[in-house]
Amino acid sequence: MSTAEQVELEVRPQRQDEVALAWLLLLGGMVGLVASSVLIAEKIALLTDPTYVPSCSVNPVLNCGSVMSTAQAEVFGFPNPILGVAAFPVLVTTGATLLAGGRLAAWYWRGLQVGVTLGLGFVLWLAFQSLYRIGALCPYCMVVWAVVWPTFLYVTLRNLRVGIFGTAIQRSRLNRVLGDWHAPVLLGGYLVVLVLVGVRFWSYWSTLL
Amino acid sequence: MRTQTKAALGIGAALAAILAALIILLVVNPDGDEPAASAETGEDSVLVRSDSHVLGEEGDSGVTFVEFLDFECEACGAVFPVVEQLREDYSGRVTFVARYFPLEGHFNSERAARAVESAARQGEFEAMYQKMYETQSTWAEAQVPKDDVFRGFAEELGLDLEQYDADYASEEVLARVRKDVADGESLGVQGTPTIYVDGELFQPESVQDFYDTLDEALAK
Secondary structure (H helix, E strand, O other), rough: OOOOHHHHHHHHHHHHHHHHHHHHHHHHHHHHHHHHHHHHHHHHHHHHHHOOOOOOOOOOOOOOOHHHHOOOHHHOOOOOOOHHHHHHHHHHHHHHHHHHOOOOOOHHHHHHHHHHHHHHHHHHHHHHHHHHHHEEHHHHHHHHHHHHHHHHHHHHHHHHHHOOOHHHHHHOOHHHHHHHHHHHHHHHHHHHHHHHHHHHHHHHHHHOO | OHHHHHHHHHHHHHHHHHHHHHHHHHHHOOOOOOOOOOOOOOOOOOOOOOOHHHHHHHHHHEEEEEEEEOOOHHHHHHHHHHHHHHHHHHOEEEEEEEEOOOOOOOOHHHHHHHHHHHHHHOOOHHHHHHHHHHHHHHHHHOOOOOOOHHHHHHHHOOHHHHHHHHHHHHHHHHHHHHHHHHHHOOOOOOOOEEEEEEEEEOOOOOOOHHHHHHHHHHHH
16 A cells, blocks of 8 residues: 555545534534524513513423523623624634635634633533523523534544644544544433433423323 | 444434433423413312412402412512502402412522421411511522521511421421422413412403402402
8 A cells, every 4th residue: 555545544534524523513503603693582572571481481491581581691791692693603604614625724723622612611501500500491592502512522523633732632542532432422412411401300391291 | 333333323312212202291291381271269179279378368259369389489579569468458358379389490499388388387377478578588599598597487486496397397398388389280380470360370460450350250
């Protein structure tokens, strides 16, 4: 086997991964943007008419009305979804840039890593608040959780692979294992949250049985 | 098949199963939306059990005003003074019934209900009920147990504290509270306050609505 072929073999799956990540950023960003926009629209409707029942208030557990009117819904003094409307388009643009054949410098990827890490941290905090402090779930918010998780995971895996975090981590066994096990890790994350939701609201679900 | 693929398939299947179960529960269940529009009000009905707490004296008209309430809920606290006024204005005519419906999202609401039920066991339901709402702003919305605050109320009311402590911690009192919740849930009650006037679900928009609805019920 010639060296050229070897390089080709090693590079090709990476290229495929990169395209998949681009699509994830593009589509995930769009989904997140739609969910955030709907939340803002609902928030405005709720502000202009306090008796307004948001479209996602399905039952006492699935209820954005009760979630949206909490202090946690405005951590920084303005409704959280404004952050989503500002940040998700960045993912969309990044995905589109990659698909259009653009190459992004390492510093851009580092910046994106900071962004998705903050995003995941915020979403985890919100999920905790929603489950254990507010005691209700807001479906559109959960769409945002569902989008931020794979975005964080795959941007991080990509950066690990490319060596953004340094070559030591890039060559580490952990990195290889994570890369191999990305699908179980992704689905496992969803499973954990779903099980927590099931357990936390079991007394309600059981009334529906 | 690679181990990773198998693991992914396994977790994926578990995810799909749980999601499907939740969706089926939500879609199939018909009373997931609104509380029942009306319910029986006879003796020992779901709405008024023989052991349900009546505020003050029973009225002679047979008209009942049943409120599913949560001592920690702000809206219930807002309705409280209205109900107190109504009790005065319709005294002797309308029967006012309070049903416990502590909501899960409120850390101390079940504790408050247990405290009130414990007071009820010493004949002080009404005093404790009033105490809870009058002091609501001082203890509500906390994420730590307020057992001591409630015990303080019991002391102020001159209850036998030994008995109160035993009741407060008892399975029996908890079961009594949960029984009210179960009745509420069977009616589809989801939030508080949920009010039934003469067995009809009543969703007031103003204080005047209370008077109009009660007058109408009395005129029947």
